[in-house]
Amino acid sequence: MRYVTELPFETTVEDHWIPLADGTRLAARVWRPVDPTPVPAILEYLPYRLSDWTAPRDAQRHPYYAGHGYASVRVDIRGSGNSDGHQDDEYSPTELADGVAVVEWLAAQEWCSGKVGMFGISWGGFNALQVAALAPEALAAIVTVCSTDDRYDNDVHYTGGSVLAVDMHAWAATMLAFCSRPPDPAVVGDRWKEQWLDRLERTEPFVHTWLDHQTRDDYWRHGSVIEDYSAIKAAVLAVGGWNDPYRDTVLRLVAAGDATADGDRALGGPVRGIVGPWSHQYPDRGLPPGPSIGFLQETLRWWDQFLKDEDTGALDEPALRAWVTESVPPATVYDELPGRWVGEERWPSPHVRPTVLPFAGAPGGTDDVDDAAVATVLRTTAPLVTHLPARPGPASGGPAAPAVVPPSCLVASPQHTGIDAGRFFPFGNDADLPPDQREEDGRSVCFDSPPLTQRLEILGRARVRLRLSCAGDKGQVVARLCDVGPDGSSTLVTRGVLNLSAREGRDRVVPWEPGATHDVTFELSGVGYALAPGHRLRLALSSAYWPWVWPQPGGAALAVAPAGSSLELPLHDGAAPGGHPVVTFEEPEQAPPLGVVYPEDADQRPERRVVRDVAADEWLLEVDPRYGGTRIYPDGLEFTEDALERYWIGRDPLSARTRSDWSVRLRRPGATPSDLAWDASVVTRSEISCDAEFFHTDDEVVARDGEDVVFERRWRRSIRRTAG
Structure with a gap:
């Protein structure tokens, strides 16, 4: 990894409130050149708290883009982070309409040239695709990483028509904890607690909605761009990893961008795809399995081609660049996988x-x-x-x-x-x-x-x-x-x-x-x-x-x-003569890290533990998802989170049950070491069990301001098993 400190443009960073038509304000952070000449804007739009949770990752890429002549913008969706409003589901019509409004707001700023791109991984990549399908005029290009075009059959809820127990449960529990986190008083001021309590009162476990729709109905068709690829007019660079569950979306998008015999394409704009050996991560971060690539440089070629109208050769690349792994012995982690890159000019490929x-x-x-x-x-x-x-x-x-x-x-x-x-x-x-x-x-x-x-x-x-x-x-x-x-x-x-x-x-x-x-x-x-x-x-x-x-x-x-x-x-046919363009990438480079400190946890439990109760003939899988543990930010904010997922099964299929426990605490020191200017915490519990006719869900949230419980609620529902 090379940290780049000398970039073509001197930059500045500013926090903004983006106003929406209904009076809601979205929290935004903008990195852009100091030079007042208008530049294109690039938007990352997701709910994961720009002021803390994604701040280390944001620091790797947004300043980098700004230093290459872009206004790089990170926005929390409504009801998340420090943004106003409420979040009631993933990719709701309101969320997507807000995304269009943000694109239009960016295009209208005096520091923007009027052209906008969107990028993101996972939720941010989903939003890039889904907002592109709404075709705001200013949106010229997107980079979507580890995302899906099919919310029903290629997401975290269902697979092959079955309930995806491991992530229907785990992700619903994660989002219950995430949606319950408070805004930061350092950003929103004294109204933080009132805003937090209002947010908590409006929170509902997402799992209720997801289990209410057990087949591919209109609920899942909404936001699934596979329903109408032609709605996407922006140029699409789709990136995924063979060790990420969303990799098939890259193959489908590239196939949809290939010209048919009469010259038509399902996708309205150009498309290119890259699938590497990676997990659910940006491919420049150096996390296993590698090898990583110069992803930021590769995306700059995409932005320069479509947002600055420069011929960077981005469209001269093969339609699909894919990593082929050589035989490896089984392992739960590989620093780097052996293999090679291949380029396919078309997909499906004649090779x-x-x-x-x-x-x-x-x-x-x-x-x-x-x-x-x-x-x-x-x-x-x-x-x-x-x-x-x-x-x-x-x-x-x-x-x-x-x-x-x-x-x-x-x-x-x-x-x-x-x-x-x-x-x-x-x-x-x-x-x-x-x-x-x-x-x-x-x-x-x-x-x-x-x-x-x-x-x-x-x-x-x-x-x-x-x-x-x-x-x-x-x-x-x-x-x-x-x-x-x-x-x-x-x-x-x-x-x-x-x-x-x-x-x-x-x-x-x-x-x-x-x-x-x-x-x-x-x-x-x-x-x-x-x-x-x-x-x-x-x-x-x-x-x-x-x-x-x-x-x-x-x-x-x-x-x-x-x-x-x-x-x-x-x-x-990997040996097809002249059929495979040479595929190379630069070594990864990023902006310097944010300077977050991660204290060591001496009592860290196993990431994944299997327990067999021989007498009861029951198996238990315990998973620590390791999202981040404790981290201390340069301004002194201490963010601590802990999660444990558990999955039980016996001989009877009706013995299946799950439980997820989350705790999140945000603390900021005050004027003296013994004083805390802010100390807020959330504890959640989420469970699913079943009988032959119903799924039974049981969720609970407890929120504290210091030692005082300020909110407590429990939800219990039984949802009929129609397909799952």
């Missing part, structure tokens, strides 16, 4: 061939694979070999499953299958990524190839087609693609989920007729990965995946018929 691999037991076998390259790579391994673990049958009892069950394979996974799934949102922490998958594979039905004789490179989204029957009217199937080394270690490559009731579309519930057989097809998340010679490709199927996926009532077993089932791989 990627969807190739069907039938399961053993399908008619014909290798002779049915007409792709010579695949036959050469896999030789006689195209039909996958079936393996079943020797283990007890379903929870209701029954004989042990034999090692191989032709002509169908029983999939009746223990409910704690998924305990080694890793974190849904890896942030670069030591325990984020999935460990060795051998134990998970032992709880699943596995289809293996013989050892590969040549390197096998995958780029894009694999697809699974299964001919299966289900013993009940509800069920789900999870597919994991793994790289099995010569020593038997199993590295997770990618995975996918299907709620069987969503097999005909995420917008409807179609019960399964018990015992009936259907063909179902679903995609796995995108990946760039190359398996080494001597390794085996493994497809593992399970009927449970806790705590990622909330279990269905009954825990019905599945029977998969190899005949009629297959795996379709997006095989990439």
